[in-house]
Amino acid sequence: MDLSFGASPNQKDSATTLAYNKLRLLILTGDLAPGEKLKISALREKLGTGASPIREALSLLVSDQLVVRHEQRGFRAAETSRENFDEILELRCSLEAKALRKSMQNATGKWEENLVLVHHRMTKLAAERSDGFEREHKNFHMALIGNCQSPLLLRFCSQLYDLNIRYRYLAGRSSTYKGRAIEDEHRQILDAALSSDEEKAVKLLVSHYEVTGGFLMAHIT
Amino acid sequence: MDLSFGASPNQKDSATTLAYNKLRLLILTGDLAPGEKLKISALREKLGTGASPIREALSLLVSDQLVVRHEQRGFRAAETSRENFDEILELRCSLEAKALRKSMQNATGKWEENLVLVHHRMTKLAAERSDGFEREHKNFHMALIGNCQSPLLLRFCSQLYDLNIRYRYLAGRSSTYKGRAIEDEHRQILDAALSSDEEKAVKLLVSHYEVTGGFLMAHIT
DNA sequence: ATGTCCAATAAAATCGATTTTTTATTTGCG
DNA sequence: CGCAAATAAAAAATCGATTTTATTGGACAT
Missing domain, CATH: 1.10.10.10 (Winged helix-like DNA-binding domain superfamily/Winged helix DNA-binding domain)
Known part of the structure; x- marks a missing residue:
């Protein structure tokens, strides 16, 4: 929708x-x-x-x-489960990696500008842990892959994002961020994306998800 | 659903x-x-x-x-378009390839038996171009990947299958099959799947989709 | 106690009617 | 004429009430 x-x-x-x-x-x-x-x-x-x-x-x-x-x-x-969480994480890494590659391959000035803009907005709201941040956070991640020219793939990624973030809320959001340089990770991903270093960007993005996932798992029975 | x-x-x-x-x-x-x-x-x-x-x-x-x-x-x-068709085809190949690998890696006797069974049913209905065949055809393809232990992935594949078959109907089903050894292709995929030859099975499956897709494209403006 | 049948209750599902919004048609004016 | 505002018609969206189905809580027999 x-x-x-x-x-x-x-x-x-x-x-x-x-x-x-x-x-x-x-x-x-x-x-x-x-x-x-x-x-x-x-x-x-x-x-x-x-x-x-x-x-x-x-x-x-x-x-x-x-x-x-x-x-x-x-x-x-919908029920939640450890299996479901694992599944979401894995599919997400795989689909977003694919989408990010495409997005970068189709890179345009406009896309890059939007990326910077969206990243800025997210950063600005990072301090407060408001829903405003969550919205901008999703915007940032969707903007990264948003240039992949594949609406279907984007839809799947969006869906998986939501399914995943649900676990984050369930675990209590704060715990996920504690002691982590999330903003650093985001900036690094942004920089890699802007510098057209596909391999690096994908690696950072996937790792971002996996690390976050790892933190989250601790909070799931 | x-x-x-x-x-x-x-x-x-x-x-x-x-x-x-x-x-x-x-x-x-x-x-x-x-x-x-x-x-x-x-x-x-x-x-x-x-x-x-x-x-x-x-x-x-x-x-x-x-x-x-x-x-x-x-x-x-929903509207149809050439771009949409291409997108479906590509995503489908990629996701089903992934699913088939997993499915085969988790292979069990039960899965193999079911596969043979479903394939048999499909073959039996192949002559008549009834909706009965279409049902069994989907069953066969879903059975191939059905052992992947990832409900989400299966759901996506199922959805993409439906979106794709829609184009087949729109192009007029008969044309798609004309002059092709569809049954041969299915049998080869089945054999490869049963013989645990992952690479071969994936290659055959993807090629099956791409060839079918090629035929279909001719009928899409 | 344990299980089965039946009534009572609660909830889901559906319908028919009403309200709101959009789309099509007409009317009036430059 | 051409265009815009007003009106009429059609369709979407919503509501309140009814019907159907599932669930709950005994009464009774084993």
């Missing part, structure tokens, strides 16, 4: 879209816990809207893999 | 599930043409059900990329 992280609520958004964005965030942040039953009536109250938009929003979330639908017994937030 | 091609309509299927399966097939086969507006009222009549199940089914199809949703202006069957 939308590749970005946070949803900038538009005036004209339908009740369904609003519900979709809210529910997505609730699930990503763990506010709606993995495996939790998502009762229509409860969500109706929580989001202050009718059953139809809720059901539609949940349906949209199904193929995002954030919600599962059980025939005649409603919806649940 | 369901990884298989055709939907075996279950007694207990909800109106939404029924609608989902029917709509999916209508879009895959081109019965609902690329870009076509999907009016709720029209579909209501066509499928003999209310608006809610239709809308829910369409929402489920959105993330399958078979349907696009436009804020306040309804749903449309």
